Amino acid sequence: MTTITTPTGNGTGLDTAPSPAGESIERSISYIEAICEATDQEMERDPKVIVFGLDVDDPKAIQGTLDGLLDKYGPERIFGTPLSEDAMTGVAIGQALAGLRPIHVHIRMDFLMLAMNQLVNVAAKTRYMGGGHVSAPMVVRSMIGKSWGQGAQHSQGLYSFFMHVPGLKVVAPTTPYDAKGCLLAAIRDDDPVMYVEHRILHFQNGPVPEEPYTVEPGKARVTRHGSDVTLVGISQQQMECLGAHEYLKDKGISAEVIDPIWLAPLDIGTICESVRKTGRLVVVDNGWTTCGASAEIVAQVLERLQGTVDLRVQRMGFAPVTCPTTPVLEDKFYPTALTIAAAANDMLHDGPQGWLPEEREDLKSVEFKGPF
């Protein structure tokens, strides 16, 4: 049984998501349905698109993200695989070399560690070491877990590993709108794309146009406009940043919130534009800070703006420990809307203020309830 409550007010910036036609979008579907719809539409459009991974053809159809597609497209286009992440990643590369558009699905991002050789040594480098004569257009979907004791090996957001390597693209959509648009863009992209989902986000609902559209690589989205501090929230931490925005608003602080969406290529321009205005940057990652996405964003902003803007920067992310299972400890492992708001407030006052907002019922963090 899965119980999810979506707090009101802790919106995910969907109200700012434009439809391709610039019209307001009335239809609301879940992140899961958005992924499923994108996959279905692209498989229908392009027979070269195939999907595989552990259990993709089982009755649960990867949390429903592939619901009904096996019946529609058959076992040659959607198939479960042996428990062989290494070889199956190599298989995807081989398929891509032969002209297919494989989508390789992993229910945990942690499992990608078994496939690092193929991802880093082959997929990322195929085009370059082949002098541009060959390429590996493929999508690797993987999921990050949180809460209900996911623990050390079911909770890791390891996308910075892939941001490090030239040749890979990395996307971590937050909203159902971006889940669909980024997946369509990723499938159509001629490069390997690491598509990172967060299990908490799976259950979010939001406006999504029915017709196909793409959310193109290298463009961030400003999800809340503000002038005092810039909050960059990656993946599920985008939701926490939107919550922090509300807490800060209650305190009279105007936070600008940015969702990078694509981590590689990274739209550092949009982030710099905001920081040029606010002079204060908090990057909140769904991963560790050391050598992480937050470190990279902060470094790039400093490289561009140092000497021209009076800057304050901070990284937030997983505590520098292994993710524990007991909720008492796990709750302290992640940044929350409360701790983000507190950090931003401290930054605005150039030092610790000892202020932590009173948690608002409508801004409570979404929790996942098992079994997973």
Next chain:
Amino acid sequence: MHEQFYKSLYRIRRTEEEVARIYPSDKLKSPVHLSIGQEAISVAVCESLRTSDVVFGTYRSHAMYLAKGGSLKGMLAEMYGKATGCTGGKGGSMHLVDTPAGVMGTSAVVGTTIANAVGYAYAEKYQCKDTIVACFFGDGATEEGVFYESLNFAVLKKLPVMFICENNGYAIHTPQSKRQGVPDIAQRAKAFGVTTTLIEDNNALKLHEATNQAVSDIRSGEATGPYLFECRTYRWKEHVGPGEDWHLGFRTLDEAQPWVQNDQVGRIGELISTEARTAIEAEVEAELAEAIEFAENSPFPEEAELFTDVYSTPNAPLEARKAA
């Protein structure tokens, strides 16, 4: 057929001898892993294939590349680091690609291309093409997990792949006996359900007969893949570089003698007339001289090439950084 075999064998042998000769001049800008002594396997297999069939290999794949029809000029220019190289100076000797010839890639990480070959075969079967994929690797690769994962998937999906294990008995300097509890690689593959053949004496014609049969069975629908051919052979040169390694003491000249006496370049050469042999050798020498001249006279890539071919579009992160 013997003439074609001799031409291919002689061409590969002489090319690598020239590579070894030129190497100390420092004109070659790439490590070289010579296949001298092992050429018969590539020739035997590739002579069973069509141009549209596909091969994947390793860092020791000069022979495979040439046997499959890869451009000689392109390979030599690549080793010289020139813009006219088969990958424009970006891949070097260990990452040879020639897509019109069906050379889809070689890897410096042992075992890696085995899975790529299997995926390629899946795609071709899915697209109802009758392509056959041959994947070359050494005895060391059979110690990697990806080998077994790939065998299992290829059997599960009945894929048109020929696994070609070039068993030269050594991984760099370590003999197979120190690395594998059960030395019979073909036997291990058989346990996965792969149809296997063992060729113990580096015999090009025997191997060719076997690969011909496999290719014909797959194409006619008589059988499905995958197949594995364990081909025992011997590396005459050092692991990497133009020289020999007898002085290191990990193997002896005595051990090499039977292999050298059974050299397939000589053996196949004996099967054709002196006139034919002379004509082939003259033709190959002229082609080789021209290719070396081409490589030497070709320009190096422009500096801007450093940043191309990273992504399908102009180097996106780089452009984004420039724009900011």
